[in-house]
Amino acid sequence: MKAFIMEIVKKVQADFTDTIILPAAEGTYSTLKNKLGKETFLGEWYLIDQNCINQFAKATGDNQWIHTDSERAKVDSPFKSTIAHGFLTLALIPALTETTNPEKTPYPEAKMVVMYGLNNVRYLYPIKSGSRVRARVRLVGLTPIKQSIEVVNEVSIEVENRSRPACIAETILRLRF
Secondary structure (H helix, E strand, O other), rough: OOOHHHHHHHHHHHHHHHHOHHHHHHHHHHHHHOOOEEEEEEEOOOOEOHHHHHHHHHHHHOOOOHHHHHHHHHHOOOOOOOOHHHHHHHOOOHHOOOOOOOOOOOOOOOOEOOOOOOOOEEEEEOOOOOOEEEEEEEEEEEEEOOEEEEEEEEEEEEEEOOOOOOOOEEEEEEEOO
């Protein structure tokens, strides 16, 4: 029985080792492992104007007045302005973090980077039309999986001249090698 268990342990260890030691992934994994818990990116400021909000409203069908009717928002909104959709904020994460920029990719060795999902998402402060935002990224998780590395980042969307972030989300990326 003991020999049988040892054989299983060796197979599991071999599978795990194969996952980590893919030659193409080895350097990326090692580099990322050294960055765990640290800030890895601070983006440029990006303007979210009414045109951006209206385009998102049109694309999603979410034409709620709080987003699209500037005149009504001045009177009826507690923010006295239209505000960006929460999902617009999330949709901008790839651009704000430059994870999809082929000229500045943070994972050049990966054949493909896929947004695998989100963990916690919190909207802490509204983004008023005309505000500038940027992303701040901290690496919080790293898991080798078959032919891939799963990367979990805490992304804070900051609003210029505000102390509280608009949104904090944990993104899950899969880097395929």
